[in-house]
Amino acid sequence: MSKARLSRRLFLTGASTAALLPGLPAAQIAAPPLTEFAAACRALSGFDGLPRVLLEGAATALDDGAKAAFAGGTAPEDLQQTLLKTLYTGMHSPEDGAPTRFVYSEALMYAAVEDSLNVPSYCGGVPGYWAAKPAGA
Amino acid sequence: MVQTLPHRPQLVVIGAGVAGGMVATRAAEAGMRVTMLCDGPVLRREDLVDRFRASDHQTMMSPYPLVPHAPQPNVARTDDYLIQKGPVAYQQQYIRAVGGTTWHWAAATWRYLPSDMKLKSLYGVGRDWPLDYWEIEPWYARAEAEMGVAGPENAPFDAPRSGPYPMPAAPMSYMDRVFNKTLTALGYDHISAPQARNNQQVYDARPPCCGNANCMPICPIGAQYSGNIAVEKAQAAGAELITDAVVHRLEVDAEGRITAARYLTPDRTEFRLEADRFVLAAGGIEGPKILLMSTQDTAPAGVANRSDMVGRNLMDHPGTNASFDVPEPIWPGRGPNVISAVTSLRDRPDRDRIAARKLMILNMNPVSGIAEEAIEEGLTGAALREAIRHRTARRAVITAFHEQLPDPENRIVPSTDGLTDALGLPRPEIHYNVDDYVARSVEDTRARVDRIAEAMGAEPGSVTHSEGYLPNNHITGATIMGTDPRDSVVDADCRAHDHPNLWISSSSTFPSVSSVNVTLTIAALALRLGDHIAQEARP
Numbered sequence: 001m002s003k004a005r006l007s008r009r010l011f012l013t014g015a016s017t018a019a020l021l022p023g024l025p026a027a028q029i030a031a032p033p034l035t036e037f038a039a040a041c042r043a044l045s046g047f048d049g050l051p052r053v054l055l056e057g058a059a060t061a062l063d064d065g066a067k068a069a070f071a072g073g074t075a076p077e078d079l080q081q082t083l084l085k086t087l088y089t090g091m092h093s094p095e096d097g098a099p100t101r102f103v104y105s106e107a108l109m110y111a112a113v114e115d116s117l118n119v120p121s122y123c124g125g126v127p128g129y130w131a132a133k134p135a136g137a
Numbered sequence: 138m139v140q141t142l143p144h145r146p147q148l149v150v151i152g153a154g155v156a157g158g159m160v161a162t163r164a165a166e167a168g169m170r171v172t173m174l175c176d177g178p179v180l181r182r183e184d185l186v187d188r189f190r191a192s193d194h195q196t197m198m199s200p201y202p203l204v205p206h207a208p209q210p211n212v213a214r215t216d217d218y219l220i221q222k223g224p225v226a227y228q229q230q231y232i233r234a235v236g237g238t239t240w241h242w243a244a245a246t247w248r249y250l251p252s253d254m255k256l257k258s259l260y261g262v263g264r265d266w267p268l269d270y271w272e273i274e275p276w277y278a279r280a281e282a283e284m285g286v287a288g289p290e291n292a293p294f295d296a297p298r299s300g301p302y303p304m305p306a307a308p309m310s311y312m313d314r315v316f317n318k319t320l321t322a323l324g325y326d327h328i329s330a331p332q333a334r335n336n337q338q339v340y341d342a343r344p345p346c347c348g349n350a351n352c353m354p355i356c357p358i359g360a361q362y363s364g365n366i367a368v369e370k371a372q373a374a375g376a377e378l379i380t381d382a383v384v385h386r387l388e389v390d391a392e393g394r395i396t397a398a399r400y401l402t403p404d405r406t407e408f409r410l411e412a413d414r415f416v417l418a419a420g421g422i423e424g425p426k427i428l429l430m431s432t433q434d435t436a437p438a439g440v441a442n443r444s445d446m447v448g449r450n451l452m453d454h455p456g457t458n459a460s461f462d463v464p465e466p467i468w469p470g471r472g473p474n475v476i477s478a479v480t481s482l483r484d485r486p487d488r489d490r491i492a493a494r495k496l497m498i499l500n501m502n503p504v505s506g507i508a509e510e511a512i513e514e515g516l517t518g519a520a521l522r523e524a525i526r527h528r529t530a531r532r533a534v535i536t537a538f539h540e541q542l543p544d545p546e547n548r549i550v551p552s553t554d555g556l557t558d559a560l561g562l563p564r565p566e567i568h569y570n571v572d573d574y575v576a577r578s579v580e581d582t583r584a585r586v587d588r589i590a591e592a593m594g595a596e597p598g599s600v601t602h603s604e605g606y607l608p609n610n611h612i613t614g615a616t617i618m619g620t621d622p623r624d625s626v627v628d629a630d631c632r633a634h635d636h637p638n639l640w641i642s643s644s645s646t647f648p649s650v651s652s653v654n655v656t657l658t659i660a661a662l663a664l665r666l667g668d669h670i671a672q673e674a675r676p
Contacts, residue, residue: 129348
């Protein structure tokens with residue numbers, strides 16, 4: 001089993017996350033405080049402030065071991081990418097199942113462009129605002 | 138056991154989209170007793186918006202509930218309802234609910250050019266309409282007033298007009314203006330697109346567009362016209378609406394008159410509704426299917442089908458997309474989904490051998506796909522955030538509609554393999570191909586887009602072109618209009634050649650699809666038809 005396959009499966013199932021923290025049996029892995037997980041998410045995503053609903057939603061898809069791996073800086077790259085997709089799209093997207101949306105407008109992809117683009121379905125400004133040069137242009 | 142309803146309307150309208158709603162409104166306003174039958178439910182805009190925001194994959198269909206008794210093609214898997222017999226998949230989708238498919242559209246309300254209706258005479262291809270443009274022109278004007286169209290005055294390759302648009306054109310976005318400089322320098326006519334969306338003013342008690350950037354799949358505020366408005370006006374004028382009534386059969390008497398429509402409810406209870414007159418406005422696939430399912434002694438090949446043309450000549454606008462990155466930020470996604478178009482390819486001298494087309498600058502927020510792309514490249518942190526922002530600001534998409542000619546071999550029939558839906562009705566089976574007339578045009582379009590992209594500063598060879606032909610849901614032709622009952626289904630009044638009290642209100646009557654969106658022409662013909670029926674019914 002490849003490392004990538006293993007870590008993706010860990011994320012999906014929560015199985016044997018002790019593999020991410022060598023030397024610790026699974027039963028001894030405690031969830032890090034949300035603040036530590038949040039710090040990891042901030043560093044990974046490039047955003048200093050993250051909506052709580054986004055953090056909490058992302059955390060629900062991870063078992064304690066995975067969260068500890070993020071807090072400890074040992075999360076492998078593909079697990080990082082999975083968490084990034086969760087934070088940026090607002091959806092849990094398991095490899096083998098249907099995606100599930102837990103937030104919409106709070107997804108970070110919209111925050112990345114918010115000075116020039118509104119979140120689709122929300123009003124963008126006064127009627128005709130789009131004729132003006134965008135802030136980011 | 139079939140139950141006959143106790144009342145007998147003067148007019149039954151089958152279908153409650155923009156076509157059925159407008160016919161019903163005109164007839165009801167003239168004092169006729171009108172009943173509309175809709176196969177699906179009433180939808181509430183606020184529910185649609187909530188469903189869109191909560192949906193996992195936000196597609197054209199994600200706001201719309203699945204209705205087991207009135208199935209719709211799945212946008213990702215059209216073969217779950219439409220049976221694709223090829224060789225090219227006809228991957229259309231439509232909404233079976235009150236309001237119909239104009240719940241999700243870009244509100245593009247183009248008129249046909251006069252030449253679009255005389256292809257055979259002018260270019261020796263396709264078919265002519267049995268109508269002249271100027272016979273429809275007053276109805277175009279009424280449809281524009283009804284829907285609230287904002288458009289440009291005296292723009293090149295916009296159709297001639299007897300009066301101004303109801304509202305001035307929506308302003309171009311910054312991106313459109315950047316494109317406009319390049320396109321103009323290259324010799325193209327690039328104009329504001331006429332759109333049924335309120336431009337900086339209240340119109341017909343609907344609010345002005347505030348750029349929600351979500352015309353497709355649902356305008357959250359109703360600034361954009363949708364077919365439910367026509368249905369609501371019909372009801373206000375006294376028309377009755379029966380929902381979740383799936384019409385599957387029209388009865389024909391020995392004189393060729395339609396006597397009743399039969400429909401099934403979700404629990405398969407069957408009803409008959411007798412009436413003096415019938416209008417079929419059930420869309421470009423379900424409508425022909427109803428006619429073809431209605432085989433009986435008095436109509437052995439199905440209703441209105443002595444010509445064997447019902448279901449044939451199926452058309453769309455085979456489409457292409459091309460994306461590329463420009464060096465300076467243009468920020469697609471500000472304002473309505475499509476604001477402008479290149480019109481100078483709508484009618485050219487080479488139309489005898491190459492399809493007309495319309496090119497549009499897509500104005501949809503591309504950030505979702507770009508975010509996933511950047512994450513999969515392994516970017517993280519500030520580099521990821523900045524890459525998403527940088528690329529989103531610069532990602533341009535040009536989309537194109539190509540005119541397709543009517544071909545009797547392109548057709549919809551009720552399933553020949555016995556495949557049925559939840560009510561036991563045959564599913565639509567599609568036989569479809571795209572010929573060289575379109576293929577030559579697509580090849581030319583791609584070369585033109587490459588040159589446009591290069592002129593916009595994109596790296597040579599960097600354009601990503603879509604493969605094959607993209608569907609555009611402009612389902613036309615399968616109950617084609619003409620003067621000769623031997624090779625057409627309805628006449629210039631949209632009345633069935635075979636039945637004096639049956640009319641069809643749908644893009645399925647169009648003898649040509651042109652290169653522009655079909656809804657305004659549907660609406661114009663529907664208003665004209667409603668007026669025609671009301672006049673005929675007047676004692």
